[in-house]
Amino acid sequence: MALVSEYLKQLTLTHTGGREPTFPTVLPVRDFDPSRDANRIETAIKTKGVDEQTIIDILTRRSYDQRAQIAFDYERIAKKDLATALKGALSGSVEAVMLGLLKSPAQYDATELKSSMKGLGTDEETLIEIVCSRSSKELVEIKHVYKEMFKKELEKDVAGDTSGDFAKLLMSLVQTQRDEPSNVVDYEKIDNDARALYEAGVKRKGTDVVTWISIMSERSVPHLQKVFDRYKSYSPYDMKESIRKEVKGDLEKSFLTLVECFENKQLYLANRLSEAMKSKGAKEKVVTRIIVSRCEVDLMKIRSEFKRQNGKSLYRTLSDHTKGDYQKALLNLVGGDD
């Protein structure tokens, strides 16, 4: 019970200022002293063989705002940039986690998007995960930060790296035209959209993808949840089955990701984590990305969905699938066992 009340207290603290409620596992530490932390990190970096433990314990137990203050003080004290110093001191997966933590969630997502489109070939899986699972508010901020960091429009990079209907869908999502949720339930519009989705797909030969894209990228999430429910009164297949029958490849994956996120985004991310850990050669990048990007957003909810779905906690599963400093860092970010 003590844990529940602690959690509710944290929720109240983070649920302020008209922002979307968050369900973080990483919270600001009390009695925060950025220059003390910066000095401890500098000592840890200079220690022979590097004191990784201290670096991990500090950076995984501060909020992003606090880490930014530490980075600021570090630069003043050590006369060099913290990210550069960490690159020299750490390596591999734990380095990726620590560098990720120096970025805000939007900066981190922007960086992941950029690297998914870098060089030859595109990492469509990452592109789909981020673009299809982030809210409009998150995407607006990601676009802003993307331009700041890379001096290019996210839209332009996405358009240059994808093609066909897949490109059209991603572009519509990146343009963030989604309605805000309304207090008024428009039953006529729900019925019209459900019928339009059916007529554009299962009812006809081929698929009118443009209609699917416009409905799924412009309507609010609560509206779409009701549309997919209504959809079942027109179509013999539910929306996800219809997507599997009508389209293939990256377009199919994107539509499925969207529908899964409309239904329960944290369950989608929990399943991504679970699959990434099951897959041979453990997809560390996926595990790192989800935990780092969501630890101050909704990782607490992802944790409960994970436990509900797998019967085993995220904490225990990570303990079994990772090791060393990387494991320590992830377990700190996950925050506890369920």
Ligand SMILES: [Ca+2]
């Ligand atoms: Ca069809």
